[in-house]
Amino acid sequence: MASLVVTVLAGVCFGLALAAPPGPMNAIIAEESVVRGWAAGFRAGLGAMVADVIFFALTLAGIAAVIDRVSGVRPALYLAGGCLMLYFAIGAINEARTATSFTDAGRAAASGFRKTFVLSLTNPYQIGFWLTVGVGLLEPGTLDVLAHAPAVGQALEGTLVVQTGSPALLVGFFGGVACWIVAYPAALVAAGRRVDAFAPAVAVLSAVVLVGFGLLFLVMGALRIV
Numbered sequence: 562m563a564s565l566v567v568t569v570l571a572g573v574c575f576g577l578a579l580a581a582p583p584g585p586m587n588a589i590i591a592e593e594s595v596v597r598g599w600a601a602g603f604r605a606g607l608g609a610m611v612a613d614v615i616f617f618a619l620t621l622a623g624i625a626a627v628i629d630r631v632s633g634v635r636p637a638l639y640l641a642g643g644c645l646m647l648y649f650a651i652g653a654i655n656e657a658r659t660a661t662s663f664t665d666a667g668r669a670a671a672s673g674f675r676k677t678f679v680l681s682l683t684n685p686y687q688i689g690f691w692l693t694v695g696v697g698l699l700e701p702g703t704l705d706v707l708a709h710a711p712a713v714g715q716a717l718e719g720t721l722v723v724q725t726g727s728p729a730l731l732v733g734f735f736g737g738v739a740c741w742i743v744a745y746p747a748a749l750v751a752a753g754r755r756v757d758a759f760a761p762a763v764a765v766l767s768a769v770v771l772v773g774f775g776l777l778f779l780v781m782g783a784l785r786i787v
């Protein structure tokens with residue numbers, strides 16, 4: 562029972578490690594949350610999560626690895642993802658101009674789900690995660706998490722052993738992602754209700770992040786073609 566709990570908690574940590582770092586997905590979630598409210602932010606997070614479910618199924622079927630070996634796919638993904646990020650950045654800039662304060666009503670229905678879903682499907686980093694860490698999570702076996710820690714690895718060997726390839730690990734993983742897409746928009750909404758200037762500021766920051774990652778992806782795609 563203890564081993565099962567440890568495996569689930571490890572899965573939650575893996576899920577949060579994928580979902581939480583700053584990047585284009587969280588920029589879109591932030592923009593949707595502070596401009597349109599928690600539900601819109603949650604839908605945006607759900608779009609990225611659904612893409613992860615698709616990548617999970619493709620990895621399980623072994624298709625993702627085949628796609629990764631096809632010449633030209635990676636550069637095309639970088640270029641497509643870069644163009645999408647720059648396009649979404651324009652929308653974020655427009656939001657920054659019109660969002661004078663936080664509101665969760667009175668605006669058109671958000672397309673955050675579609676934005677993050679399409680962007681996730683063209684995100685080489687997300688695909689790379691499932692081709693590396695994702696494969697490791699799916700293959701049956703054990704993972705001694707602390708055994709390779711610097712200096713203290715030998716002393717901690719066997720302390721935290723996770724069962725890979727188990728349903729408990731996968732449930733924990735997607736549970737961790739779900740926790741993030743619920744809590745992150747809620748935290749932003751709570752802050753936005755207290756500070757009227759929060760919404761346009763977050764929209765501007767989202768646009769900056771999207772432009773930065775968009776240009777980076779375009780450069781990386783061009784370099785891979787050359």
